[in-house]
Every structure is written in C-alpha cells, then in structure tokens.
Amino acid sequence: MNTQFADTLLGSLIDGRYRIRARVARGGVATVYTAIDERLDRTVAVKIIHPASGPEGHGRMAGFVERFADEAKTIARLTHPNVVAVYDQGIHANRPYLVMEYVRGRTLREVLAERRRLNPDEALAITEQMLAAIAAAHRAGLVHRDVKPENVLVTEAPTGGAANLIDSVVKVADFGLAQAVEASADDEQASQLMATVAYVAPELVTDGHADPRSDVYSAGIVLFEMLTGRVPYDGNRPVDVAWQHVERDVPAPSILVPGVPKALDDLVTRTTRRDPGARPADAGALLAKVQAAREELGNPNTHTTVLRRVTDKPPAAEPTMAVEAVQPVQRPAWARLPEETPRGGRRRAADDEGAWSRLAPLPNRMMGDQRGRLAVAAVVVMLGLVAAVGGWWVGVGRYTEAPQLVNLDKVDAQAQATRAGLVLRYADPRHDGQVPKDAVLAQDPASASRILKGGTITLTLSLGPERLAVPDVVGKEFDLATTDLTDGGLKVVEGASRYHDSLPEGMVVATDPEAGTEVEPGHTVTVTLSKGRAPISVPNLVGKSLNEARSTLNQLGLVLVEPPTVKESDRPRNEVLGQSPADGAGVEKGAKVSLVVSQGPPQVVVPRVIGMPCQQARQMLEEQSFPVAVRFNRNGTVRFQSPGENSQVPPGTQITLGCL
Incomplete structure (x- = not known):
C-alpha cells in the first residue's frame, strides 16, 4: 500500500461507524490510524492490514481473513490493564481491520530513541508490566511471537510527568497478529513475519516453532536493550542477525554498561538461554523473577543510601547533608508480593500462652496417683526408644554420601x-578456561559429604573458555575504535597503515582478527589505519592494445605483471579485456597491475572451391561470412584461390578467386 492510497482513507467512514482522522504509523503488515467511533463518541485506533498483491496474494487473503477473525475474537477476550484492548474487527475494501483502544503515549522504541538507555529501576518497572500482559496471554493459550519495543506502549505516569518512567503505565499491543499473518503466508513470507530478527528466539530461526519460552527470550532481549541502549547482535543482512541468536550467547549487560547490577546480568543471561528448556517456562515465571529482582534492588534495608540537603534550618545556619534510604516504588495491586510477616502474630502468641497456663497443673495431678506414675514411666520408656531410633535416623540412617561428580560431563553426572x-538441579553455568563445555565445574554438597537420601545436588556446568566476538570498528576513528574494543574486554595495538580509496586518513580500514571472530578475553587486536587515498590513480586500460597499455603504465611508474593472462574472445588479438586494480583505484608508484588480453577470435577453415563455377563459389564463400574478390572472368571457372583450401584464418578474412 503506497502513501497516496493510504491518504485516501483519511476522512472515510468504516462500517458506518469509525471516521478515520489521521495516520499514526505504518508497518510491514498494517497501517494504524486514529478514528472517532461516532456511535460511542470516543477516539479509537484502527489497524488496517495491507492489501494483497497479485493472484496468489488474493488467493491467500481468503484464508487469512478467516484466521484473522478467529485471532481477533481470542484477543478480544484477553482482558488485562497492560494489554491494548480490542473492541471490534471487520472487513473494509477487502482488507481486514481491528478496532483497538487508543493509547495516548509513545512506543518504547521512541523512548529509547530519545533516552538511548534506561536506568535499572526504570527498565525493571517497564519489564514488569510488559510481562504481566504477556503472562495473561500465555494463560489464555496465546503466544505473542513478536515482542519488541515497537509493540510496547508507554503512557504518561498517573502521578504526572513524561519523564517518570517508573510510575508510567505500560501496554502491549499486537497479540496474535503475527501468528495470523504467518499462518496465511507462504514459506518466504512466513520467514519474514516470524519475528523481528533483532529479538527472534533461536528455535524460531531453526525450526519455526514458537511457545511461551520464545516470548520469554524476546522479552529478555528487550530488557538487554533498555539496559545497554543497543541490541546484542547486528549484521548487514537480517539472516545474519537471526543466525547469531542460534550460534552465540547473549552477553551480560554489564560488559557494555559497567555498573549494571549482577542481579540484572543474571536475569538477562537466564532469560536469553539458547536452549528453551533452560529459560523460565513462561512470562508468569519470568515475572516472578523480575519482581524478586525489584525487591532486591529496592529493599530499603539493603539499598544504597543517598544524601539529601536539609533546607529547613535557620537562615544563618549552613545547610547540612542527611542520609535517607531510597524507598522501593509502590507496586500496583496486581504486582505485589505476599507479605512476609503474617498479620495477627501477636494475638496467636497470646492465645498460645493462655493455653499453656491452663495445662500447667496437669503433671502434678498425674504424679499424685500410682497408675499415673506407671503410665508416665511407660511413656518415658517408649519415648526413650523412639528417641533412640529417631536419633539414629536423624543423625545417620536418613543420610547417604554424595558421589564425586566434578569433571564428569552432564550425561555421566546424571547417570x-x-x-x-x-x-540434580543446575545453577547458572559459568566460563572456565580449564574445564570443557558441559562438564561439571562444581557441586553442592561436595563429594563425600552427607546428603539426605533422595536429596538434591546442585551442579554448576562449565561454559568452556569465555569467548568474545571482535566488534566491527571498520570506518571508525582510532580513538573510538579503541574504546569499543577495550570496552569489549580486548587489547588494541596499532598496525602498519595503508592507502584506502574511500576512507580518509586516520580511519580504521581493517582489524586482525576480523570483526565477528570469537577470541578469548584480553586477546590483542591489531588495528590497521588508512593513510588516505593513494597518490596515483590506475587508468582505464580496457579496449587498448597490450603495447599501448604497457606504455601508459610505464609513463605512470606502474609495473605490468608479465605475461598477461590470455583469454578467448572475439575481440582482436592482444586487446585488453580486464584489469586489476580497477580503473580509478589509488596505488603507489611501482604498484603492479595485472591485465587480461584477448588471444583473438577462433580460426576458421577455408573450403576448397577450385573447379567450381565462379558465381557458385562466390555465393558459397559469402554464406560462410568470407568476403570474396574475383579476378579475371566473373563467369568463368575457379582456377586458383587465396588463401588456399584448408587454411586456418580469422573469421571475416577476404578470399581472392582467379576465374578463367
């Protein structure tokens, strides 16, 4: 749908009810407009799917409309304060549309474009509400499949202030839309619609399968971007970015932004595991971990204190600094954690104390009677036996010895x-330069320690030696490239400079190892800088003869690589067909230039025409593309020919006939 066509919808009335007012945004699948619901007199958002193109597209549209309607009904039943509500759906001009709640705010993409990155409190506050919406969808059996900043809307905080992101209301849009579009698309379209490649889960790339854990992965990438101001992977083509999710682990945010709390590093790392089974099972499980992280970072008993200036002193007194603990943000009711201390504890303690006072005289009454004393003795003996057996069980019998699992691989340890x-349960794995990947790095409890029979051993697996990808710094100034490399945990040395046709002096033209190569932390990267354009431009030699090209190169102080490469061609012999470097490239004096020259057109055989009537011979030779010159009697018989019969000559060679 082009812009001119979209503008024709402005002012139109859809379904006799929705008056289109303005276009808000256009995406790869649909265009969003604001409209007035003239029946209820309220502003709504109308998302209209782009029209199909071509016969195949129209054929798929019929199935898409049915699928789209089913998805719209499912989404409309998804009621949650953090989900953009769906009010209506229908068909306008053979194009499906959705009528949704109009959210007055900005997308998270726009917020990040303005702020670049958010502080941890803001990032967790937005993530918490985003996950609450996705968790509601997962409970309803929906998978979003396209979680990204463009689908997260951030409205003004209820307390006011556009900059107050912690108290802002977050809403998630486009539930089920990606799935409806994908179900009606062909294979090529489906691969493009499965998710935005910067946030796509590895299993969607490898086998096209998505479940709630795929949304968990995408939410982890969004949290990574909020904390660092960038996505973990980039590339020249979308497919290159997508396969990096399959082949590489997402780095910890603190590698790019020093100071990010370890709790958030651990949260991002666990959420973006390449193995879906190692991630939280769904958005609800991840929401619990995010809320725990907010509690940990916002606990007034452990949170970093801040200084505030005390200003309520007499004018003559100097203002002083007082310490005040940062209080955690008050959560909405749906996001609060259970209270740690049960209410009514004191009352229950008082009731217990009263009950004990009523039972206190009982031992005196029992010891005053012989049968009571015998009963007490029997009970004491029984309790002694029970205590002995119980003591053995508690102290020895219920325990076994923990086996030695360190240095075993995961399969052998499990067996x-x-x-x-x-x-077995598994703690977060970590890198180790000595222990191979997936081998047991540590166990708790240690080998030979006592452990309950049927108990749990926690294993820490090795990720193998830590590997870092060399960042792409080509085209950057040396200082900026050095910062990028050192921030990534690498060392930098400056190598020899060289001329470059397009990069000015001082810019990086190459690195060794190349960008994307995985190396160990602290590896040295050699940076090659540009000396600017070389002083000599290679001339255009194509079409010139070999001798002419050799003379031109000699005049410029350039060296021809001898002998030149010969190639079959219908061009004249020794005509230049190609060159390296190309014309216009910058080189130094004495640089070598390679040429490809023609070996001339292929030879053809001259047929025998002696003894034939002159006119007949001439006609036969001209049909074979030989020019013919006749000497003496044109109406005679051919007595000689030049070149002679069976001679090999270039195509188009003139044949002279002598006729008598």
Whole structure:
C-alpha cells in the first residue's frame, strides 16, 4: 500500500461507524490510524492490514481473513490493564481491520530513541508490566511471537510527568497478529513475519516453532536493550542477525554498561538461554523473577543510601547533608508480593500462652496417683526408644554420601546421580578456561559429604573458555575504535597503515582478527589505519592494445605483471579485456597491475572451391561470412584461390578467386 492510497482513507467512514482522522504509523503488515467511533463518541485506533498483491496474494487473503477473525475474537477476550484492548474487527475494501483502544503515549522504541538507555529501576518497572500482559496471554493459550519495543506502549505516569518512567503505565499491543499473518503466508513470507530478527528466539530461526519460552527470550532481549541502549547482535543482512541468536550467547549487560547490577546480568543471561528448556517456562515465571529482582534492588534495608540537603534550618545556619534510604516504588495491586510477616502474630502468641497456663497443673495431678506414675514411666520408656531410633535416623540412617561428580560431563553426572537415588538441579553455568563445555565445574554438597537420601545436588556446568566476538570498528576513528574494543574486554595495538580509496586518513580500514571472530578475553587486536587515498590513480586500460597499455603504465611508474593472462574472445588479438586494480583505484608508484588480453577470435577453415563455377563459389564463400574478390572472368571457372583450401584464418578474412 503506497502513501497516496493510504491518504485516501483519511476522512472515510468504516462500517458506518469509525471516521478515520489521521495516520499514526505504518508497518510491514498494517497501517494504524486514529478514528472517532461516532456511535460511542470516543477516539479509537484502527489497524488496517495491507492489501494483497497479485493472484496468489488474493488467493491467500481468503484464508487469512478467516484466521484473522478467529485471532481477533481470542484477543478480544484477553482482558488485562497492560494489554491494548480490542473492541471490534471487520472487513473494509477487502482488507481486514481491528478496532483497538487508543493509547495516548509513545512506543518504547521512541523512548529509547530519545533516552538511548534506561536506568535499572526504570527498565525493571517497564519489564514488569510488559510481562504481566504477556503472562495473561500465555494463560489464555496465546503466544505473542513478536515482542519488541515497537509493540510496547508507554503512557504518561498517573502521578504526572513524561519523564517518570517508573510510575508510567505500560501496554502491549499486537497479540496474535503475527501468528495470523504467518499462518496465511507462504514459506518466504512466513520467514519474514516470524519475528523481528533483532529479538527472534533461536528455535524460531531453526525450526519455526514458537511457545511461551520464545516470548520469554524476546522479552529478555528487550530488557538487554533498555539496559545497554543497543541490541546484542547486528549484521548487514537480517539472516545474519537471526543466525547469531542460534550460534552465540547473549552477553551480560554489564560488559557494555559497567555498573549494571549482577542481579540484572543474571536475569538477562537466564532469560536469553539458547536452549528453551533452560529459560523460565513462561512470562508468569519470568515475572516472578523480575519482581524478586525489584525487591532486591529496592529493599530499603539493603539499598544504597543517598544524601539529601536539609533546607529547613535557620537562615544563618549552613545547610547540612542527611542520609535517607531510597524507598522501593509502590507496586500496583496486581504486582505485589505476599507479605512476609503474617498479620495477627501477636494475638496467636497470646492465645498460645493462655493455653499453656491452663495445662500447667496437669503433671502434678498425674504424679499424685500410682497408675499415673506407671503410665508416665511407660511413656518415658517408649519415648526413650523412639528417641533412640529417631536419633539414629536423624543423625545417620536418613543420610547417604554424595558421589564425586566434578569433571564428569552432564550425561555421566546424571547417570551416576540416578544410580545413587539423588536428584540434580543446575545453577547458572559459568566460563572456565580449564574445564570443557558441559562438564561439571562444581557441586553442592561436595563429594563425600552427607546428603539426605533422595536429596538434591546442585551442579554448576562449565561454559568452556569465555569467548568474545571482535566488534566491527571498520570506518571508525582510532580513538573510538579503541574504546569499543577495550570496552569489549580486548587489547588494541596499532598496525602498519595503508592507502584506502574511500576512507580518509586516520580511519580504521581493517582489524586482525576480523570483526565477528570469537577470541578469548584480553586477546590483542591489531588495528590497521588508512593513510588516505593513494597518490596515483590506475587508468582505464580496457579496449587498448597490450603495447599501448604497457606504455601508459610505464609513463605512470606502474609495473605490468608479465605475461598477461590470455583469454578467448572475439575481440582482436592482444586487446585488453580486464584489469586489476580497477580503473580509478589509488596505488603507489611501482604498484603492479595485472591485465587480461584477448588471444583473438577462433580460426576458421577455408573450403576448397577450385573447379567450381565462379558465381557458385562466390555465393558459397559469402554464406560462410568470407568476403570474396574475383579476378579475371566473373563467369568463368575457379582456377586458383587465396588463401588456399584448408587454411586456418580469422573469421571475416577476404578470399581472392582467379576465374578463367
């Protein structure tokens, strides 16, 4: 749909009810307008799907309309304060549309474009509400499939102030739309619609499968971008970016932005595991972890204190600095965690104390009677036996010895734990330069320690040696390139400079190792800088003869690589067909230039025409593209020919006939 066509919708009335007012945004699938619901007199957002093009597109549109209507009904039942509500759906000019809640605010993409990155409190506040919306969808059996900043709307905080992101209201849009479009598209379209490549989960790239854990991965990438101001991967083509999600682990945000709390590093790392089974099961599970992280970072008993200036002193007194703990942000009711201390604790303690006072005289009454004393003795003996057996069980019998699992691979460790009747759980893995990937790096409890039968051993697996990807710094100034490389945990040395046709002096033209190469932390990267354009421009030699090209190069102080490469061609012999470097390239004096020259057109064989009537011979030779010159009697018989029969000559060679 082009701009001219879209503008014709302005002012139009859809379904006799929705008057289109203005266009808000245009995406790859649909265009969004603001409209007035003339029946209810309220502002709404109308999303109209782009029209199909070509017969195949129109054929798929019929199936898409049915799928779109089913998805719209499902989304409309999804009621949550953080979900953009869907009011209506229909068809206008053979194009499906949705009528949705109009949210007065900005997309998270616009917020990041203005702020670049957010502080941890703001990032967690937005992530918490975003996950609350996605969790509601997961409980309803919906997978979003396209979680990204463009689909997250941030409205003005209820307390006022556009800059107050912590108290802002967040709403998530486009639930189910990606799935409806993908279901009606062909394979090529589906691969483009499965998700925005910067946020796509690895399993969507490899096999096209998506479940709630795919949304968890995308939400983790969005949190990474809010904390660092960038997505973890980029590339020249979307497919290059998509496969980086499959082949590489998302780095910790603190690598790019020093000072990001470790709790957030751990949260991003666990959420963006390449193995879906290692991520939280759905958005609800991830929401609980985000809320726990907010509690940890916002706990007034452990949070960093700040200084505030005390200004309520007499004018003559100097203002002083007082310490004030940062209080955690008050959560909305749907996001609060359970209270840690049960209410009514004191009352229950008082009731227990009263009950004990009523039972206190009981021992005196029992010891005053012989049968009571015998009963007490029997009970004491029984309790002694129970205590002995129980003591053995508590102290020895219920325990076994933890096996040695360190340095075993994951499969062998699991097998040995199963034989011992123990359960394994896994802590977050970590890099180690000595222990291979997926081998056990540590265990808790340690080997030979006592452990309950059927108990749990926590294993820490190795990620192998830590590897860092060399960032792409070509085209940057040396100082900026050095900052990018050192911030990435690498060392930098400046190598020899060289001329470059397009990059000015001082710009990076190459690195060794090249960009994208995975190396160990602290690896040295050699940076090659440009000396600017070389003083000599290589001339255009194509079409010139070999001798002419050789003379031109000699005059410029350039060296021809001898012998030149010969190639079959219908061009004349020794005519230049190609050159390297290309014409216009900058080189130094004495630089070598390679040429490709023609070996001339292929030879053809002259047929025998002696003894034939002169006119007949001439006609036959001209049909074979030979020019013919006749000597003496044109109506005679051919007595000689030049070149002679069976001679090999270039095409178009003139044949002379002598006729008598």
